[in-house]
Amino acid sequence: MSRVVLVTASADLTERVRYATGGGFLALPHGPMPSDPAAFFQLLGGAPAPEVVLLDPGQAHDQALALAAGFDRQCPGITVILVSDLGADIVLPAMRAGIRDILPPTSDPSEIRVVLDRALMTAQARVPGAAAAASGAEHVLLPTGRVVSVASPKGGVGKTTVSTNVAVGLAQAAPRSTVLVDLDVQFGDVASALNLNPEYTLPDMVHGPASRDTMALKTFLSLHETGLYVVSGPETPAAADAVTGEDVTRLLQMLATEFRFVVLDTAPGMSEHTLAALDLTTDLLLVTSMDVPGVRGLRKELDTLTELGMFTDSRHIILNFTDPSGGLTVADVEATIGTSIDLALPRSPLVVQSVNQGIPLLQSQGKDPMTRGLRQLVERLAPNLSSPPAEGATRRDRARHRRERSGAR
């Protein structure tokens, strides 16, 4: 693997880096400086993520600083060196962008060698397991995150409402711990429910560099203001054709190695994408509306899941749009589906308001019954995250709570 990638327009610098590394580096094809880490990984093609990036921006210092800041935020395992002759003027902005070292453009191969060696040592110290990977030892990350799927046989019952709120609630309790994936691949509306305008969407993440390297994948995710990462659905239904069930399986396995919670919004019914997701699901949230067709549909889905052996131990049945004036009671619903309801959410005008604004209810401090219900659901899924340890909790309980909130695994 090439541990060093050089970004430059200078043939002369490329030659000196070749000499300094004995050829053990990769030069990006000459062109404009990539605008962000995802664009950088696209130029890398299928090559694995480097440990050190040597950035020679020419006159484009601002772009180089923006790119370095992107690496610092999204891929802290990559060490960036800036090639610049601005001397003291660039030191402070470079430091703020997370740049590790500055190399004058006229440096000879031995100076380049020293700076690269120092950067490679830093990179190895930063990423657990990097040293093993660099030495060729096998280093396999196993998925450890929980996969929380929100599903229903019928459309319009509240899956997107539930999934976006649960994901925001988990992200607020433990920032950067959670990713929400829009698996309603044709008509997904997660981005709109979160008021996001994503640069990259699902098809970009299941093909190309993001599909082969978890570090590259992270740079394609959108970051919501609550600290939630998001994989949005494609812009057109036709683009969904390029996403297969196997693509979904691989994507979810990669995300589950990186995040504590992978929350999935799904399309109604059992598409190949939903089946792929159900196969990896650890916590299943089944949603139904409080009407006869919705409840009958759920009964059939429960039977089918049992037949397919796709039930998880952690299963939650959510009755949405509960309304006493509709003629059905919770007891009627439980009798039809043959099992108890875990959470009843009321019909509430606040939901439509929040969807239209693109601000999930759990982003507010609301105390209305719908917001409280959604908060309860987050607590059911992750009791240790959302509520602080009770009075009388031991020091170890408090330490664990702090660790869990900080996202440490």
Ligand SMILES: Nc1ncnc2c1ncn2[C@@H]1O[C@H](COP(=O)(O)OP(=O)(O)OP(=O)(O)O)[C@@H](O)[C@H]1O
């Ligand atoms: N408890 C509720 N009270 C009032 N309106 C609600 C409630 N839950 C959801 N809605 C509204 O119902 C509509 C459908 O909700 P949502 O999009 O969450 O359902 P869905 O199951 O994801 O639909 P689809 O299957 O089409 O993806 C939305 O306009 C949403 O604002």
Ligand SMILES: [Mg+2]
């Ligand atoms: Mg939906």
